[in-house]
Amino acid sequence: NIFMGSFKGHALPGSFFLVAGIWWTGKYSLWHATRRNKSIGSTRLAGRSLQRRLEIIENSGVCPPLCPTGMLAEQFLADGPKLQLYNFAEKHWEDLMNWQHATMYLFFGLAATVSLVLHSTEVAPLALDRLMLAVAFFNEGFLFLYHLHGRSMLDVHVHQLLLYAVFAQAIVAFLEVFHRGNIILELLRCTLTILQGSWFWEIGFVLYPPSGPEWDLTDHSNMMFVTMCYSWHLAFAMLVVGVFVVRSRLKRTPPMEMGLLKTMERDAESEDDVL
Amino acid sequence: NIFMGSFKGHALPGSFFLVAGIWWTGKYSLWHATRRNKSIGSTRLAGRSLQRRLEIIENSGVCPPLCPTGMLAEQFLADGPKLQLYNFAEKHWEDLMNWQHATMYLFFGLAATVSLVLHSTEVAPLALDRLMLAVAFFNEGFLFLYHLHGRSMLDVHVHQLLLYAVFAQAIVAFLEVFHRGNIILELLRCTLTILQGSWFWEIGFVLYPPSGPEWDLTDHSNMMFVTMCYSWHLAFAMLVVGVFVVRSRLKRTPPMEMGLLKTMERDAESEDDVL
Amino acid sequence: NIFMGSFKGHALPGSFFLVAGIWWTGKYSLWHATRRNKSIGSTRLAGRSLQRRLEIIENSGVCPPLCPTGMLAEQFLADGPKLQLYNFAEKHWEDLMNWQHATMYLFFGLAATVSLVLHSTEVAPLALDRLMLAVAFFNEGFLFLYHLHGRSMLDVHVHQLLLYAVFAQAIVAFLEVFHRGNIILELLRCTLTILQGSWFWEIGFVLYPPSGPEWDLTDHSNMMFVTMCYSWHLAFAMLVVGVFVVRSRLKRTPPMEMGLLKTMERDAESEDDVL
Amino acid sequence: NIFMGSFKGHALPGSFFLVAGIWWTGKYSLWHATRRNKSIGSTRLAGRSLQRRLEIIENSGVCPPLCPTGMLAEQFLADGPKLQLYNFAEKHWEDLMNWQHATMYLFFGLAATVSLVLHSTEVAPLALDRLMLAVAFFNEGFLFLYHLHGRSMLDVHVHQLLLYAVFAQAIVAFLEVFHRGNIILELLRCTLTILQGSWFWEIGFVLYPPSGPEWDLTDHSNMMFVTMCYSWHLAFAMLVVGVFVVRSRLKRTPPMEMGLLKTMERDAESEDDVL
Known part of the structure; x- marks a missing residue:
């Protein structure tokens, strides 16, 4: 099976989530910067229709081609189950892993369609798109959770660490149903998506090292190193998101008007003085 | 015992929750569509009194006949305990399962009465009805949780999956105490109710197959298949709710006035530009 | 030791929490009814100073005498540790149970003092009193949690069920920090307090039956019965709170003005039409 | 290794968190008192620029010197790994503990830099600083969580108790993203920081007693004592915070104007009458 249990099988979803995370970071930091500048002069509606068009492009241009492709690839490539679910001759389920991955694609496809x-x-109401995203992430985590039975210690551990990112994404997307447009939550979700992407690559390197010696999957000090490694990936993801934020905001705000902007924005942004 | 440990014993509550879920979906998508149109012309009070009348019909016409019937059936049909709790002669509790099911009915009956x-x-205050619903679902999950001792692996697993839906319903109903009238939460609860209903049917088919061979309750690949199956039931439930939403909204909104509505509605609906 | 490991040792805190729960129910349903009527005519300030005086009486008249008494009783009665913490002669801790109970009293005393x-x-800010209450309940649950090591199955189980009520109380009190004056949360907390009180009595009857045969602490069907029993206690607690609510509200609202009140109150109470 | 596995290795972070907790308590109770008095006369902007300057001093004067120092000390002092991660000669990871501690410093340093x-x-937006703090605490807890494998019972237990404080801090800091400036949450975070600091000292005394006999790390009654001890540390931390609050508020509020202040403040502070 080329999709799981191989280096490529982890690098592929890893790259997908990395690209998605970086795209989202760009989109949200751009919007946030645009929103700010609107208070200076541009019309509100312009920003809104641009936003809407971008969402439509994202959801029609990316997922509709990608998700069915992924589902079909899982089914028909190499040793996929070819839509056969149960092998009645030999009395066993046919390639359950591929079916599970196809199910994950299905939910992300549903989320994109609804969006x-x-x-x-x-x-x-618009907030449904975040709920669907939350369900898609939750479903991914849920299927992974019952995926790990009987594997070796380090294998289970690296996938558990992945689950932290996945469930955290589900929770953040669910919170966005109630706090839509909160830039903090949006950036947190971007960070977690990038973390998930880079961690998929890490899993590939740890479990199926393309070069060099194999890892000892039962050594406890390997497990401790991998845990720390996860922190580093998180720091890396925060760095990437941070660079985007700093660039997009500094470029667009003319320094002379900062003082003015500051006051206006604060009122909406923080409840610092409300108590 | 005809109520549990049988195909029928799972199909019955399954059908009940399926009907309840679909009824709620219809009710909430209707209300949501009505609320929208009110901004065009109809009076607010009309919608409110209709809403109130519908609630009274639902709670007086459905639960009061159903819940006591269920409780009595559990007690007196076939091999029910006939209100006897402890068998002093043989020193054991009498049909604890039936008593537990009667307790579940009791809480749903309480919730309906309060509503x-x-x-x-x-x-x-009105919000109490959601709290009572949350308590009823929580109680159901709580009794199931301590129901599973000593069963075989797959049996425990399918009931655990059921518990996810039940506790999620309890949490969503509790959130509705604070966000009453939030259509996203209402639809999510409908989805979970349909999921619970259809999953009860699935449990019936897995544990007591009406035709065909028995399932191997200790096979791990069966467990993996069942997990994936749960995802499919969730997708099915979302589809059912989605169809209702699309139908009820499209029918009622005249296309020419869409642009106008959009702007008005947005202001209330999303905090997209608030930050 | 007369305080724990005896029927009386459970009946005492049980009675305390029962009384506290019923007192709170009366207080909150009275206030809620008063608040409602204020919209008809009475001044707002009158209600507030009454409320404040009631709080002062409650916190100065009840806890200051009770909590130190409890702490002293735990220390000096019968076989208490008499402020000795470590027995250096025999190298063991002196009556850790009594010290733990005294610690629980300490936190409730602190909460009352702060209030x-x-x-x-x-x-x-006033909201601190709910935070202190949350901490006191959390501390109680926390000490019980590490109390159960090495006991028999049923003993552990009945105390775990107690912990559900205790931690739920802590969470509800914490939520009240942000939603102060929310009658739903206040009534929920009252219900849980009564549940905790009556469950303490139940524990006494199960573990130290004052008459009749001893319970078999390792029988699984006993455990299932006890779980169901917990549901009944919850239903009983809800009933008690419900009676208070219905009585206090019906007495005070003149029926002719209901229609008027309804509209006024709704606006503040529900966000039914906000979405 | 001088940093962990020694009395000093626990006293050092303990002192750090104690100082941080007390500094924060002073800062927040001062601000809260200032905010109150502003309603009497002083300008709002004065308070704000003072606040901003204090934040800059705190974040530039304390963390930038401390965090890199800590990271370098972990790497180069005594038996640190000296930036070597893997020992290829002997095929094992080099001083993983020191690397983990350096990673913890890294995240606190990041949080300070961002702030x-x-x-x-x-x-x-300002709220990012609380998110970074939440991430830093979460990361600390996360690394400790996978730190405990294979230690003796009491050792695991005292570190688990530490984790309660750490994760609670992470949650409170995350809640502050949405409720910025809520004095209750700020004081709760201060309390937990002081608790973490004093508990680090306690761990040092229990695991590496500087004088007197060693503790029996497998005795269950020691575990029960330590649990209770944790409650006492919590009470102590609440006492410290309480003293600050009482002092800073009483000093600044002229008693004659109390009645006036009370009314004004209430409106903003509590939703006592909103329901």
Whole structure:
């Protein structure tokens, strides 16, 4: 099976989440900067229609081609189950892993479809797109959770660390249902997506090292190193997001008007003096 | 015992929750569509009194006949305990399962009674009905949780999966105490209710297959398949709710006025530009 | 030791929490009814100074005499440790149970003292009293949690069920820091306090039956019965609180003005139409 | 290794957190008192610029010198790894503990740097500083969590108790993202920081007693005593914070104007009458 249990099988989703995380970071830091500048002069509606168009492009241009492709690839490539679920001859389930991965793609595809419908029509409240995203991440974590039975200690551990990022993403996306447009939550979600992406690569390197000696999957000090490594990946993801934030904001705000902006923005942004 | 440990014993509550979930979905998507249109012209009070009448019908017409019937059936049908709790002769508890199911009915009956009182009088704040619903679901999950001792692996697993839906319903209903009328939470609860209903059917088919061979309750690959199956049930439940939402909203909103509505509605609906 | 490991040792805290729960229920349902009527005519300040005086009486008249008495009793009665913590002669800790109970009293005493200071002076924000209550309940649960090592199955189980009520109380009190004056949360806390009180009595009856045969502490069906029993105690607690709510509200609201009140109150109470 | 596994290795971080907790308590109770008095006369901006300057001093004067020093000390003092991560000769990881501690310092350093940037420029919303603090505490707890494998019972237990404080701090800091300036949450975080600091000292005394006999690390009654001890540390931390609060508020509020202040402040502070 080329999809899991191989270096490539982890590098592929890793790259996908890395790209998604960086794209989102760019999108949200751009919007946040635009929102700020609107208070100087540009019209509100311009920003909104741009935002809507960007969402439609993202959801129609990226997921609809990608998700069905992923599902079909899981089914028909190499040793996929080819839509056969149960092997009645030999009385066992056919390639359950591929079916599980196809199910994960299905939920991300659903989330993208719903988001597309929401942003191009007026059928339901916008907040549904975050709920669908939360469900998709939760579903991914849920399937992984029951994936780990009977593996070796380090294998279980690196996947558990992955689950922290996945469930944290689900929770943050669910919080966004109630705090839509909160830049802090959006950036946190971006950070966790990048973390998930880079951690997929790390899993590939640890479990299926493309070069060099194999890791001892039962050594406790390896487990401790991997835990610390996870912290470093988190710091790296925060750094990436931080660079985007600093660049996008500094470029756009003319320094002379800072003092003015500061006061206006504060009122909306923080409840520092409310208590 | 005809109520549990049988295909019928799972199909019955399954059908109940399926019907309840679909009824709620219809009710909430109807209300949400009505609320929207009110901004065009109809009076606010009309919608409110209709809403109140619907709640009273739901709570007086459905639960009062159903819950006591269920409790009596558990007690007196076939091999029920007939209100006897402890068998002093043989020194053991009498049909604890039936007593537990009767207790579950009791809490749903309480929730319906309180809801009926709240909507027809002015005794207490409306939000209490969601709290009672949360308590009823929590109680159901709580009794199931201590129900599973000593069963086989797959049996425990399918019931654990059921518990996810039950406790999630309890949490969502509790959140509704603070965010009453939030359509996202209402639809999420509907989805989970349908999921619980269809999963009860699935449990029936897995543990007591009406036709075909028995399942191997200790096979790990069966467990993995069942987990994935749960995801499919969730996707199915989301699909059902989605169809209702799309139908009820599209029918009612005249397309020409969409642009206008959009702006008005946004202000209330999303905090997209607040930050 | 007369305080724990005996019927009386559980009946005492049970009675305390029962009384506290019923007192709180009366207080909150009275206030809620008063608040409602204020919209008809009475001045706001009157209600507030009454409320403040009631709080001061509660916190100065009840806890200051009770908590130190409890702490002293734990220390000096019968076989208490008499302030000796470590027995250097025999190299063991002296009556750790009594010390733990004294610590629990200490935290409830602290909460009462802080509440007294807050309501009689202007030193700190009022919400601190709920935080202190949350800490006191959390501390109680925390000490019980590490109390159960090495006991028999049923003994552990009945105390775990107690912990559900205790930690739920801590969480509800913590939520009240942010939603102060929310009648739903206040009533929920009252219900849980009554549940805790009546469950203490139940523990006494199960572990130290004053008459009749001893319970088999290792029988699984006993455990299942006890779980169901917990649900019944919860239903009983909800019933008690419900009676208070219905009585206090119906007595005070003249039926003719109901329609008027309804509209006014709704606006503040529910966000039914906000979405 | 001088940093962990020694009395000094626990006393050092203990002192750090004690100082940090007391500094924060002073800062927040001062601000809260200042905010109150502003309603009498002083200008709002004065308070704000003072606040900002204090934040900059705190974050530039304390952490930038401390965190790199800590990281370098972990690496180069005594038997540190001297930036060597893997010992290829003997095929084992080099001093993983020191690397983990350096990683913890790294995250606190990151949080301080981000806070410094936020308060001296306008790059990103202020709430990010609490998110970074939450991440730093979460990371500390996370690394400790996988630190405990294979130690003796009491050793594991005292570190688990530490984790309660650490994760509670992370949660409170995360809540502050949404409730910035809430004095209750700020004081709770101060309390937990002081608790963490004094508990580090306690760990030092229990595991590496500088004088007197060693503790029996497998005795269950020691474990029960230590649990109770944790409650006492919590009570002590609450006492310290309480003294600060009472002193700073009483000193600054002229008693004659109390009645006036009370009314004004209430409106903002509590939702006592909102329901």
